[in-house]
Amino acid sequence: MVLRVGYVREHFSSPLLQFAEEDGGKTFTLVECPSGTGQLIGRLEKDEIDVAIALTDPLISGIAKGSKAYKLVGSYVTTPLNWAVITGKNSPYNSISDLQGTTIGISRYGSGSQTMAYVMALQQGWPTNELKFQVNNDIRGLIDSVNDGSTSAFMWEWFTTKPFVDAGECRFIGSVPTPWPSWLIAAHPERAPASALTPFLEALSGHVRAFDAPEQRAAADVAFIKDKFGYAEEDIKAWLKTVGYPQSCLEIPKQVILDTLSVLEKAGFVQSPEGGFDVGEFVNTEVVTLV
Incomplete structure (x- = not known):
């Protein structure tokens, strides 16, 4: 079978894109989801994709809230994601503390842009049950909303947003790194059987290890990202200093799930459930190993 793999076209996806170029559609096809993890989860639910490479917190919170559309099947990025807090070019907001009680822009409900707003509120000591949101679909909608005043700010990955800040379209007023490794892999439990998933993840692991190698980071990775995404070379090199990938995509540390659930629970x-979460319910043990 040919797996339909949903992804977000960002620099993090570089090893996946390199794998796709080599595979040529023989074992999987890519389905771009520009709105992020909320859209990826929606497409898993609607039978539009079989596999999603997506953000840790929305994937875990979706299962915690009862979604049966997917299970976790692997790891993708082992380091935190640095979420920038972004406001309009002429807005009155100059720090995260200025945002209390305002309307925050998000891409979709259940997205990383929403879960991280709860984490930001937890860090700031704000009542999380008072958070207000407006859905703006993608980064263009989010930037427009902070500039027309319908939202105060939104959260998006730092380097993805930086070209818009450099162009004067919006401003950074802070950042909130995730308290967990940032990307996991999820798949529909029936549509993506182990017989197709395991070879896909084994091959992806090889591409991830190659991308992560010091000699690749020094030159080839920089050239690939510059060609695919048009980022400034100094930004690419700065990002590469912060990102880490797993040796094997077929393993998930049990503590990642527990720690993420703990923070999301504290954030409200x-x-x-009574008796606590069962980590085994979050993963497809036919495919991935909890370590």
């Missing part, structure tokens, strides 16, 4: 975004 998920509620633990």
